[in-house]
Amino acid sequence: MxxxxxxxxxxxxxxxxxxxxxRALPDDDLYFDAAEVASEQVDIVISxxxxxxxxxxFSRLRMIQSLWMGxxxxxxxxxxxxxxxxxxxxxxGMVTAMTETVLAHVLHAHLRHDVMRRQQTQQRWRELFNPxxxxxxxxIMGLGNLGTAAGRALAALNFQMQGWSRTRKDLPDVxxxxxxxxxxxxxAASEIVVCLLPLTTATRGxxxxxxFGRMREHSVFVSLGRGPQVVEAALxxxxxxxxxxxxxxxxxxxxxxxxxxxxxxHPRVTVTPHCASMxxxxxxxxxxxxxINRLRAGEALLGVVDPVAGY
Amino acid sequence: MxxxxxxxxxxxxxxxxxxxxxRALPDDDLYFDAAEVASEQVDIVISxxxxxxxxxxFSRLRMIQSLWMGxxxxxxxxxxxxxxxxxxxxxxGMVTAMTETVLAHVLHAHLRHDVMRRQQTQQRWRELFNPxxxxxxxxIMGLGNLGTAAGRALAALNFQMQGWSRTRKDLPDVxxxxxxxxxxxxxAASEIVVCLLPLTTATRGxxxxxxFGRMREHSVFVSLGRGPQVVEAALxxxxxxxxxxxxxxxxxxxxxxxxxxxxxxHPRVTVTPHCASMxxxxxxxxxxxxxINRLRAGEALLGVVDPVAGY
Numbered sequence: 001m002x003x004x005x006x007x008x009x010x011x012x013x014x015x016x017x018x019x020x021x022x023r024a025l026p027d028d029d030l031y032f033d034a035a036e037v038a039s040e041q042v043d044i045v046i047s048x049x050x051x052x053x054x055x056x057x058f059s060r061l062r063m064i065q066s067l068w069m070g071x072x073x074x075x076x077x078x079x080x081x082x083x084x085x086x087x088x089x090x091x092x093g094m095v096t097a098m099t100e101t102v103l104a105h106v107l108h109a110h111l112r113h114d115v116m117r118r119q120q121t122q123q124r125w126r127e128l129f130n131p132x133x134x135x136x137x138x139x140i141m142g143l144g145n146l147g148t149a150a151g152r153a154l155a156a157l158n159f160q161m162q163g164w165s166r167t168r169k170d171l172p173d174v175x176x177x178x179x180x181x182x183x184x185x186x187x188a189a190s191e192i193v194v195c196l197l198p199l200t201t202a203t204r205g206x207x208x209x210x211x212f213g214r215m216r217e218h219s220v221f222v223s224l225g226r227g228p229q230v231v232e233a234a235l236x237x238x239x240x241x242x243x244x245x246x247x248x249x250x251x252x253x254x255x256x257x258x259x260x261x262x263x264x265x266h267p268r269v270t271v272t273p274h275c276a277s278m279x280x281x282x283x284x285x286x287x288x289x290x291x292i293n294r295l296r297a298g299e300a301l302l303g304v305v306d307p308v309a310g311y
Numbered sequence: 312m313x314x315x316x317x318x319x320x321x322x323x324x325x326x327x328x329x330x331x332x333x334r335a336l337p338d339d340d341l342y343f344d345a346a347e348v349a350s351e352q353v354d355i356v357i358s359x360x361x362x363x364x365x366x367x368x369f370s371r372l373r374m375i376q377s378l379w380m381g382x383x384x385x386x387x388x389x390x391x392x393x394x395x396x397x398x399x400x401x402x403x404g405m406v407t408a409m410t411e412t413v414l415a416h417v418l419h420a421h422l423r424h425d426v427m428r429r430q431q432t433q434q435r436w437r438e439l440f441n442p443x444x445x446x447x448x449x450x451i452m453g454l455g456n457l458g459t460a461a462g463r464a465l466a467a468l469n470f471q472m473q474g475w476s477r478t479r480k481d482l483p484d485v486x487x488x489x490x491x492x493x494x495x496x497x498x499a500a501s502e503i504v505v506c507l508l509p510l511t512t513a514t515r516g517x518x519x520x521x522x523f524g525r526m527r528e529h530s531v532f533v534s535l536g537r538g539p540q541v542v543e544a545a546l547x548x549x550x551x552x553x554x555x556x557x558x559x560x561x562x563x564x565x566x567x568x569x570x571x572x573x574x575x576x577h578p579r580v581t582v583t584p585h586c587a588s589m590x591x592x593x594x595x596x597x598x599x600x601x602x603i604n605r606l607r608a609g610e611a612l613l614g615v616v617d618p619v620a621g622y
Binding site: 011012013016093096097100101103104107108110111113116117119120123125126127128129130131132133134153156157158255256257259264265270271272273274275278280 | 322323324327404407408412414415419421422427428430431436437438439440441442443444445464467567568570581582583584586
């Protein structure tokens with residue numbers, strides 16, 4: 001059985017995926033332009049960030065595959081059919097990419113390269129004496145695939161690792177905290193806090209004024225989960241108060257970050273354009289093909305999204 | 312036998328070393344202020360960066376211990392006694408610190424955080440699609456203690472590793488190049504080049520116009536060895552030409568970097584104030600004590616500097 005598959009990229013260049021997907025799915029019909037196929041003939045849609053309301057036109061969909069890991073925005077779309085499985089990307093390359101990003105930002109904060117950068121803008125030469133990683137505590141929020149891999153990589157560099165998750169986890173070399181009641185203790189123990197949480201009703205606005213008030217003085221906050229987890233006004237206040245020395249933000253309440261937003265020019269904020277972890281086409285296409293072949297064989301799909309949990 | 316030891320810090324705060332050295336050398340007399348001890352009574356000087364001509368006043372010196380790894384400037388001092396061993400710091404903490412710095416800068420360059428930083432100054436939102444480390448080649452110049460440790464750490468993150476040294480080395484997971492004749496091939500194979508060489512007559516000015524001309528287009532140059540290895544005008548020209556996308560510089564021809572220097576304000580240059588790798592007082596004091604106890608016991612000293620080789 002061969003499928004009609006529409007690849008609907010709105011952010012990523014579709015070119016990135018064309019050859020890897022063609023190679024991974026040689027027997028299916030792949031369309032990279034919606035004009036090339038009648039919507040009622042489409043069996044599967046693969047997308048990075050589908051436009052709101054797009055789903056109404058597809059009458060015989062059997063599966064919706066995300067190219068990205070987070071699908072929180074998809075679930076807000078009333079046109080999303082309730083009886084079609086939505087599967088998110090589980091790409092080992094994406095986990096690797098996120099681990100590399102976390103390592104880069106944590107090492108940057110650990111070695112106070114943000115402070116050196118500010119000194120450069122002031123043309124000020126002042127040596128900084130940093131401890132080694134073994135004397136630096138780092139906390140990761142979210143201990144799923146991404147958080148577990150990042151925590152392991154940071155522990156391998158000898159950072160003192162903390163982790164926080166909604167439900168209790170048990171990881172080697174990571175001191176694990178769980179639930180709302182242990183969030184304050186987790187924050188008090190972490191000089192650098194990295195958020196990798198999925199967006200759910202429980203994590204929306206989690207980084208609020210009380211949260212930043214619990215962080216250590218001069219700590220660094222790295223936001224790589226989802227924008228609505230951070231109360232942006234509370235973060236700006238914590239930066240002004242010196243509670244947070246520096247914030248590294250990849251995700252925002254509104255994306256692209258609007259031109260007038262104070263984060264763009266804030267000397268203690270690093271803005272990256274929501275690309276902490278992109279799926280890697282070679283390994284990502286393998287995962288997508290595996291899932292589509294499972295659909296073909298009538299087997300259980302991987303990464304099926306639970307619309308109640310939100311991920 | 313107990314020694315009179317003068318700790319002469321001109322850059323580092325002496326406070327950093329006081330307690331670790333006292334604990335490591337409980338039976339010696341330690342002075343942290345030259346006014347506290349007659350210079351002809353001093354047996355050992357420990358220093359970070361001694362002032363030129365300082366050595367003439369010490370008539371009974373038996374050993375000179377550097378707190379830093381590089382002693383090239385010391386050897387230019389005509390007052391340095393030829394018959395007193397100069398020993399450089401071999402601190403495992405310093406090797407760890409340098410490895411962390413190399414990881415931070417290489418990951419920054421690999422993930423194009425320098426490009427994202429420039430986009431932020433332009434308030435420009437544009438996603439970047441980076442490969443993973445396994446698809447990125449990194450070259451390290453200098454394969455002594457520091458280069459070997461950094462190469463191993465980068466290889467553990469799956470970077471494609473190259474190394475270059477004056478004499479041929481053989482390292483696991485690192486493709487090794489040697490000598491002047493293989494420098495061009497090494498540069499052609501490396502997207503990110505990290506210099507960890509010691510300063511010698513052979514490495515002075517090694518990063519010249521020809522060197523940058525051999526680098527790959529849009530590569531990143533990270534200078535963590537010694538300032539005089541880089542022909543600064545040639546680097547500026549390579550940055551203008553786009554040959555070098557970004558330069559991360561910790562060492563300079565003149566330090567502190569003079570106020571009017573173009574590196575301070577160049578959008579494609581990161582300036583850090585010569586602190587890529589500071590000795591760690593706890594482990595560093597252990598090494599110093601070990602060496603002083605060897606002197607006391609008449610045993611061979613560690614890290615003795617060869618004034619001809621320059622390190």
